[in-house]
Amino acid sequence: MPEHLTLEQLHSGLPHIQQSPRDEGVLKAIVIRPKTDERSQLAYCELSLEGGVHGDNWALGCWKSLPDGSPHPDVQIAITNSRAIDLIAGDSGRWALAGDNLYVDFDLSEENLPAGQQLAIGEVVLEVTEIPHNGCRKFSDRFGGDALKFVNSSVGKELHLRGIYARVVKSGIVRVGDEIRKLTAT
Structure with a gap:
């Protein structure tokens, strides 16, 4: 069982997360949950209006x-910031535990992505x-109580450190x- 970071350690990682690209970033990982508590990482995947991921x-x-x-x-696709989950999980091999679908190096903050x-x-x-995409008991169980406090804090919610939801257009x-x-809007 990996050691969970303290709230202080998590806060020290905020500057790196806040440097995420604002206009163009990169899709770092794709994860599906075929069944409860199951995860599969994919190199590519189809997304559709009917089926989500x-x-x-x-x-x-x-x-x-x-x-x-x-x-x-409105909860078809769960997207999370790869820098945030990397800090919280401590290892890219543990990212999938978060249960999100798309892991992106991109600024997901409320200001950048309303x-x-x-x-x-x-x-x-x-x-x-x-x-809103909020941390829950399972998130706390997997990454620690301080990680839950971190993502659900006022700064965590403003930056969407737990991620965002999106629908397929x-x-x-x-x-x-x-x-x-x-x-850009047309």
């Missing part, structure tokens, strides 16, 4: 659903949604190494 259990039913029972599209902002990754276009394929960039 193909192979992920979102489409089979998730924690947030529509009145008809179908999975809520709800409604569209992003292009590979062939895909995503739109940031309003639903244009389906296609994403690959590790693809550029992620903000799209």
Whole structure:
């Protein structure tokens, strides 16, 4: 079991996270959750309006659903900052434990990516949604109580250190190494 960082150690890593690219970054990892507590890392993956991240259990039913029972599209894709999870996890081999789908070297802060902002990754276009992505008991169990306090703090929420949710606007394929960039409103 790896040693978890203290709140002080986590805060000392903020400057590196805050240097994440604001307009163009890189997709560093893709993870699907075929079943609860299962993780698979992929080199590429299809994302669609109907299926979210193909192979992920979102489409089979998730924690947030529509009145008809179908999975809520505003939580289709979970995106996290690779610098933040690298600090919190301590090793890239533990990133997938966070349970996010796309791990990006990109500024996910509220200031940089407000709800409604569209992003292009590979062939895909995503739109940031309003639903907050907060740390939970499982996150605390995997990365420590101080990591949970860190991501759920006022600074953590402003920078979206736990990540963001997005919905698919244009389906296609994403690959590790693809550029992620903000799209301007038309």
